[in-house]
Each structure stands twice: as C-alpha cells, then as structure tokens.
Amino acid sequence: MSSYLFASSRCSVSRFSLLLGSSLPFFGIKSSAPRFTRLRHTSKSWAHLCTRSSSKLFSALSSPPPAHDDVIMLGIETSCDDTAAAVVRGNGDILSQVVSSQTDLLSRYGGVAPKMAEEAHSLVIDQFNLLILLNCITVGVQKARRLAGVFNLPIVGVHHMEAHALVARLTERNLQFPFLALLISGGHNLLILAHKLGHYLQLGTTIDDAIGEAYDKTARWLGLDMRKGGGPALEELALEGDANSINFSIPMRQHKDCNFSYAGLKTQVRLAIESRMISMENNPISLANLDDRRSRADIAASFQRVAVLHLEERCQRAIEWALKIEPSIKYLVVSGGVASNKYVRARLSHVVENNGLELVCPPPSLCTDNGVMVAWTGIEHFLLGRFDPPPPADEPEDAMFELRPRWPLGEEYSQGKSEARSLKRARVFPSLTSMIQGSVQN
Ligand code: KG4
Ligand code: ZN
Numbered sequence: 001m002s003s004y005l006f007a008s009s010r011c012s013v014s015r016f017s018l019l020l021g022s023s024l025p026f027f028g029i030k031s032s033a034p035r036f037t038r039l040r041h042t043s044k045s046w047a048h049l050c051t052r053s054s055s056k057l058f059s060a061l062s063s064p065p066p067a068h069d070d071v072i073m074l075g076i077e078t079s080c081d082d083t084a085a086a087v088v089r090g091n092g093d094i095l096s097q098v099v100s101s102q103t104d105l106l107s108r109y110g111g112v113a114p115k116m117a118e119e120a121h122s123l124v125i126d127q128f129n130l131l132i133l134l135n136c137i138t139v140g141v142q143k144a145r146r147l148a149g150v151f152n153l154p155i156v157g158v159h160h161m162e163a164h165a166l167v168a169r170l171t172e173r174n175l176q177f178p179f180l181a182l183l184i185s186g187g188h189n190l191l192i193l194a195h196k197l198g199h200y201l202q203l204g205t206t207i208d209d210a211i212g213e214a215y216d217k218t219a220r221w222l223g224l225d226m227r228k229g230g231g232p233a234l235e236e237l238a239l240e241g242d243a244n245s246i247n248f249s250i251p252m253r254q255h256k257d258c259n260f261s262y263a264g265l266k267t268q269v270r271l272a273i274e275s276r277m278i279s280m281e282n283n284p285i286s287l288a289n290l291d292d293r294r295s296r297a298d299i300a301a302s303f304q305r306v307a308v309l310h311l312e313e314r315c316q317r318a319i320e321w322a323l324k325i326e327p328s329i330k331y332l333v334v335s336g337g338v339a340s341n342k343y344v345r346a347r348l349s350h351v352v353e354n355n356g357l358e359l360v361c362p363p364p365s366l367c368t369d370n371g372v373m374v375a376w377t378g379i380e381h382f383l384l385g386r387f388d389p390p391p392p393a394d395e396p397e398d399a400m401f402e403l404r405p406r407w408p409l410g411e412e413y414s415q416g417k418s419e420a421r422s423l424k425r426a427r428v429f430p431s432l433t434s435m436i437q438g439s440v441q442n
Helices: 103-109 114-128 139-151 160-171 211-221 230-238 263-275 290-325 342-354 371-383 419-424 432-441
Strands: 014-019 037-039 048-051 072-078 082-089 094-101 155-157 179-184 189-196 199-205 331-335 358-360 401-404
Touching: 014 371, 072 139, 072 160, 072 371, 082 371, 094 371, 139 155, 155 371, 160 179, 160 189, 160 331, 160 371, 179 290, 189 290, 199 290, 199 432, 211 230, 211 263, 211 290, 230 290, 230 342, 263 290, 290 342, 331 342, 342 358
Parallel strands: 037 094, 179 331, 331 358
Antiparallel strands: 014 072, 014 155, 048 401, 072 082, 082 094, 179 189, 189 199
16 A cells, blocks of 8 residues: 555545547446436545656557547546546547535534545445445545456546546537636635646645635534535525625735635634634534524625635736736636535636636536546547556556645746745645656657
C-alpha cells in the first residue's frame, strides 16, 4: 500500500477512465431509467491520482485515433463521500450513470469518517460488481487497473478538477478552448484559464478553505439536516432569511488578485452564532422555535450573500485578466458541487453578462462529483492519444500508482501569485499541465 501518497488531512480520491471500446462487453450498472440512476447515500475529500511515472502518464497512440462513436469509456470516481461510475460514448451519449453518496454517514458523524466511508464504498462497489473489499482510497484505482488488466483495456488517469471543468464541453458543444473556468467544490476554489486540453493557467486558488467546506461547516453549526448535504440544506434555509441582516466582511478585498479565502468568513459565522446564543452542538433546527429558526436563516442568507460576493469579485477580476491574456474568450464555465447552487448561478450569470461573456454551468447532477465527468475527460485525452497501456493482468495490488494530493492543474499565473498563499503552501508535485507539456516535448 505504500505506493500511495495521502492527502494531508483528508482521505484521497481516485478517478480513472477505462476505454471499453464498442466491441468489448459492457459492464457497469445499466440504469433502468434511460439516462440516470441515482443511488442516494454522501461525504467529502480528494487528492489526485495518476500513474507512478510521470513520463508514462500518457502514451502516444501509434495509430490514428478511432472515430468518436467507437470510443466507449467507463469513468470511475471514488472519494470519501461519493462512489460514482458512468459509461459514456465518444459522441457524448451517457449510456449509464450511477452515484452513491454516504449522506447517512456524514450526518451521523458530522464529517468524513474514513473507516465508515471505506465500508460504504465497498458495499456500493460490490453492487456494481466492480470492486472488492479494500479501503476507500485505493478501491477505485485498484479496481480500474484490475479491470483494465483483465480485459486488456487502455486506461487514463484523470485529474478530478480537470474533469469538473471539461464536463462542460459535453453539455455545451459550442464550448471551445480557450475558456475561463471557476471550479468550486468541497476542497477547491480554482480559477483557471483553459488554453487547450491539458494546458491550464491557474489564475487563482484558495489560500485556506474552499467555499464548499464553508457551506458544510456553517450548515452543521446551524443544526441543518446534513443528509441532503450541507450546501443544499444551507441554500434552502437561506431562502427564509434576510441576506442583509448581518454585515459579514468580504474576504481578501485588500488583495487585488484572484485568490480566495473562506476561513475568516467561517470564523465570522461562528461568532455570529455564538453571539445569538445558538448552541452548535446537538441542536437540530427541527427543534428550533420560530425566532430561533429565523435567526439561523438570517445567518445562512448573510453567509451565502458574502460567500458568493467573494466569488463574484474574483470572477470579475479573472475575466479582466483572462481577456488580456486570451482576448478570444467567450465563456466562463462554473462547475464543481457548489455550482449546483441556484443563487451562485444567478449571481455569476450577472457578472458574466456584464462582461459580454456567456455562462456555462453543467446541470447540477454533473456539477457534483460523478462518473460522467471522469469518463468524458478520459475520452478527451484518449482521443489525443494520451493514455496508459493496459496494466498486466496479474499486476500486484500495491505496486503501480500513486495518489497526488493537491496535484496542481496548471501553472500559476505570475501576476496571480498571492503573498498570502505563498506563505501557506509549498508545491509538492509538478502540475498536470507541465507534465503534459513535458511529455509532448520528449
Ligand atoms: O465537487 P463536489 O461534489 O465534491 C468535491 O470534489 O468536493 O463538491 C461537494 C461540495 C460540498 O461541500 C457540498 O456541500 C457543496 O459542494 N454543494 C453545495 C450545493 N450542492 C453541493 N454548496 C452549496 N449549494 C449547493 N446547492
Ligand atoms: Zn469534485
């Protein structure tokens, strides 16, 4: 098991795409509904995955790539909160999709419980008939490699955040490179300029928490029902509140860059809760009287207004920067779990329209973690000849890959480097973009 690198404070995630090919046997769960099956369940985390040797991350095709319709990809996404798989055809048809979240576990334990997550993954994956009892960090990867080995299929390691961005190209066929993307999830806030496939410039990132983490924590402190997920529960409660009732300050205004910070807003929320004498422990909102509920709704609405204002301000600046670098940009993609929030979508659509651009938001089911985005990203890379050959059928379980916690997607825009951020984090891995550029040159 030592070939894995673990994300520091979070469990890790695996994402893989397998090329099934049209002549190969179909596997995965075929949904009874024509396009989607959703098994409910939940929780959170990430890290990124790729093969051990960066030079082998992608192998060039020796023969011309196949026609799009001939490519069928199985995407596998496993994290501490979700297990998802999907089968997607090269032309974008979603042949099957399943998502299982561990909501019950999250609500019972108030966060990720890795051991529980591990067990739930195994149960669900067993239903898929894909995975055996292994811990949640290795489960998706090992099964993907095992399947690829047994069926002699090429395999593509997929960067989770790239998959969040690229799934927008499946839902919006006019979306050509270059484009700007805001990726907002439980662990990431990223503003990237996508020059072309595999070539990304990072305009901004979070210096501490991501917005999804702030939504989840606030929801838990307010005693919301976490079974539907902290973000959706908070979005719902905010509809009852007065968004201007509390004047939380907008993060990082003094930093004229595109980076994010949500730790300070979380602290402001905690103080607001404490000052209203709302207990943060074992205090479900279902037991609150009308005044108490109103008070919590005001906090939720005020938090959401300011959390999203921070996104709006950073997007405005990112659009200005991006248009200077790539004047042909027409789209802002907003994706990741938080992009399923209606208030977020509405506010960002104003920013985008004011700048003469178009907003592309995948449907909510493709914004939150899903197998389709992994399969689609696998297809995009495969069609450019970037994939690994089938692993040996008898590959030992612990030998062939490593997880890359906080694997950067792109190089940092030099103007975008924040002093606050560089103090916080040293980069551990070369970015996906630099690896791809390197393999192209070699
Ligand atoms: O991308 P995602 O599904 O998983 C990660 O990669 O983290 O994002 C999950 C995050 C969670 O923090 C969840 O609370 C948040 O997205 N989220 C929302 C909404 N739906 C999911 N946040 C706000 N409003 C929502 N409707
Ligand atoms: Zn995600």
